[in-house]
Amino acid sequence: MKILALHPDKCTGCLRCELACSYMQTGSYQPSKSVIRVSPLEGYTSYAPYTCTQCMEGWCMTACPVGAIRITAAGAKDVMDDTCVGCKLCTIACPYGTMFYDADTQKAYKCNLCGGAPACADACPTQAITFEDVESADWIGDFAAERTAYVLRRDGARAGVA
Amino acid sequence: MARHLIIGGGTAGLNCIRTIREEEAEPSEVTLVSAERPYSRMVLPYYLGRSIAESHVFTATPASLAAWKVKSLLGRRVTRLDPGSHAATLDDGATVEFDDCLIATGSRAAKPPVPGVDGPGVHCFWTLDEARAVVAGVTPGSRVVMVGAGFIAFTILNAILSRGASLTIVEVAPRILPRMVDAECASIVERWLTARGVVLRTGATLTAIEEARGKRRLSFRSGSPLLADVVIMATGIRTNLEWLEGSGIETSTEPGGGIVVDDRLRSSAKSVYAAGDVARGRNLLTGALEVHAIEPTAQEHGRVVGANMAGRDVAYRGSLVMNIVEVAHLDVASFGQWEDPAAEVYTALRPERSQYRKLLFHGGRLTGAVICGPASDIWTTNDVGMLKGLVSSGVDLAGWKAHLERNPFDVKPAFLATRTVSQLLPETVLGRPSHSPQLPQSVVMK
Numbered sequence A: 001m002k003i004l005a006l007h008p009d010k011c012t013g014c015l016r017c018e019l020a021c022s023y024m025q026t027g028s029y030q031p032s033k034s035v036i037r038v039s040p041l042e043g044y045t046s047y048a049p050y051t052c053t054q055c056m057e058g059w060c061m062t063a064c065p066v067g068a069i070r071i072t073a074a075g076a077k078d079v080m081d082d083t084c085v086g087c088k089l090c091t092i093a094c095p096y097g098t099m100f101y102d103a104d105t106q107k108a109y110k111c112n113l114c115g116g117a118p119a120c121a122d123a124c125p126t127q128a129i130t131f132e133d134v135e136s137a138d139w140i141g142d143f144a145a146e147r148t149a150y151v152l153r154r155d156g157a158r159a160g161v162a
Numbered sequence B: 001m002a003r004h005l006i007i008g009g010g011t012a013g014l015n016c017i018r019t020i021r022e023e024e025a026e027p028s029e030v031t032l033v034s035a036e037r038p039y040s041r042m043v044l045p046y047y048l049g050r051s052i053a054e055s056h057v058f059t060a061t062p063a064s065l066a067a068w069k070v071k072s073l074l075g076r077r078v079t080r081l082d083p084g085s086h087a088a089t090l091d092d093g094a095t096v097e098f099d100d101c102l103i104a105t106g107s108r109a110a111k112p113p114v115p116g117v118d119g120p121g122v123h124c125f126w127t128l129d130e131a132r133a134v135v136a137g138v139t140p141g142s143r144v145v146m147v148g149a150g151f152i153a154f155t156i157l158n159a160i161l162s163r164g165a166s167l168t169i170v171e172v173a174p175r176i177l178p179r180m181v182d183a184e185c186a187s188i189v190e191r192w193l194t195a196r197g198v199v200l201r202t203g204a205t206l207t208a209i210e211e212a213r214g215k216r217r218l219s220f221r222s223g224s225p226l227l228a229d230v231v232i233m234a235t236g237i238r239t240n241l242e243w244l245e246g247s248g249i250e251t252s253t254e255p256g257g258g259i260v261v262d263d264r265l266r267s268s269a270k271s272v273y274a275a276g277d278v279a280r281g282r283n284l285l286t287g288a289l290e291v292h293a294i295e296p297t298a299q300e301h302g303r304v305v306g307a308n309m310a311g312r313d314v315a316y317r318g319s320l321v322m323n324i325v326e327v328a329h330l331d332v333a334s335f336g337q338w339e340d341p342a343a344e345v346y347t348a349l350r351p352e353r354s355q356y357r358k359l360l361f362h363g364g365r366l367t368g369a370v371i372c373g374p375a376s377d378i379w380t381t382n383d384v385g386m387l388k389g390l391v392s393s394g395v396d397l398a399g400w401k402a403h404l405e406r407n408p409f410d411v412k413p414a415f416l417a418t419r420t421v422s423q424l425l426p427e428t429v430l431g432r433p434s435h436s437p438q439l440p441q442s443v444v445m446k
Helices: A016-026 A057-062 A089-093 A119-123 A142-156 B011-023 B041-048 B063-068 B128-137 B151-155 B157-162 B183-195 B295-309 B377-393 B398-406 B411-417 B418-426 B441-445
Strands: A005-006 A036-040 A045-050 A067-073 A077-079 A100-102 A108-109 A128-133 B003-007 B029-034 B071-073 B078-082 B088-091 B095-097 B100-103 B107-108 B120-126 B143-147 B166-171 B199-202 B206-212 B215-218 B226-227 B232-233 B237-239 B273-274 B279-282 B323-328 B331-334 B344-350 B354-360 B366-376
Touching: A005 A045, A016 A036, A016 A119, A036 A142, A036 B411, A045 A142, A045 B411, A057 A067, A057 A089, A057 B295, A077 A108, A089 B323, A089 B377, A100 B377, A119 A128, A142 B398, A142 B411, A142 B418, B003 B011, B011 B029, B011 B100, B011 B157, B011 B295, B041 B128, B041 B157, B063 B071, B100 B295, B120 B128, B143 B215, B143 B226, B143 B344, B151 B157, B151 B323, B157 B166, B157 B323, B166 B226, B183 B323, B183 B331, B183 B344, B183 B354, B183 B366, B215 B232, B226 B323, B237 B411, B273 B295, B279 B295, B331 B377, B344 B398, B354 B377, B366 B377, B377 B411, B377 B418, B398 B411, B411 B418
Parallel strands: B003 B029, B003 B100, B029 B071, B100 B273, B120 B232, B143 B166, B143 B232, B166 B199
Antiparallel strands: A005 A128, A036 A045, A067 A077, A100 A108, B078 B088, B088 B095, B107 B237, B206 B215, B215 B226, B323 B331, B331 B366, B344 B354, B354 B366
């Protein structure tokens, strides 16, 4: 199955993915409603996009008390709006922190791979987000570990530990 | 053909049935005995708030159960279980024989022994029937008094307010949410609710409820009485296990009780499993046997039992205590061992933004968390998930503790940089990818 592969070393922090995502998901350009999130690391000079891995367990899907989260034809776990009651159980069940809740519609929502043509990958000018037939992976971990080393060293220095 | 008997049609029972159908190599006979038609207790508050119709609460219909090839005996209760002869006796005298059996009879609302709690206009909010009575009673302008300020009470708070009723919550403990969050978090929630017109009265011991000219008059050990159109008793739950007496199934005499189960969710009788609120199973973090009367535990228990009944050998890692509730657009959540005097504790409070975080560590391991913040703040929602990931995966955060002590709000970089995602990706409850919740193809084909 094709999934979103993330290449943080190519991310410039331009946030086009968030704009494109929010437009696809909600119909308006509202980065605060994007389900892909670009995080600054290392004192705001390194950036990394982060979104749902479409994990094997599907913690959100198995947690939903009314079966509102299903696997779509594109292989993504997606929230069925007419079934979701907005109880937020999925937001506490997802250990990745990639479930979202829309206070306007009072429904949960998440990355659904845009039905098989993800807008974020399309919008990314540097191919930091690609849509590929690969295994899900921890795309960000090594990059984040390397780039946050400075933050941790600074913390240590302030605490008086070399 | 193997014969599976499922007693109880709640979350644990239905997840067990679905998993049997997903996993089994050979068709089996599944019988469901349930006192009620299956529905989701989690969504009853949304029915009370009228954001969904009553029909939306049902998790199975006679037609869907028939499609799953389940022989359903709805409206029936098991009155006697005899594991030795593999037989159950129902309240209509019928006998059901089984090869293995799941006890998933859940809990019921418990009321304190106070005069008047069974009178008219005094309701619990636990079953669908009780919800119907509350729906009929709570109307715009009505005065509602809720007795109990725990998780259950808070799940229906929004619905009562959205119906245009006025709400007073009384609690015997000195603060609200005593078993879900710590005192500091509770005080934020108290301020938030008071500012939104909810009247809170803590440290109040109810002594009687009397009829007073068509209204309910609540008296307390100290302080003035309260008048109410509707009284909702949210004073705790009790497991439905009395019917098991004489079965020989081992139940615990420790606080919380419950059927003692092993890591396959088997009771002291090899052919009998227990799941959900009635099961005293493994705590993921401590390994101790505990009753976790929460939806996620019922769901995971039910699936593990279903897989084992279908012939697989699936061990359960244990369940994580977690609760989340949104009250008047404030998110409140807790995970794991959030009240632990032996833990190293970091807290941060932003009173002007109603934000609170509490992180509890044992060495480099995060073992508990409390989170509170406005629901409009997306980071609250995302952090809730990441904190669950950190607690459940047990990644080593030793290198990040100094940073998190300085800023307990900055969870995401710690979550990413400790490669928590790589820890989580292979994790599944059943050792395989989960299926979509629709009917598995195997049942459709057979």
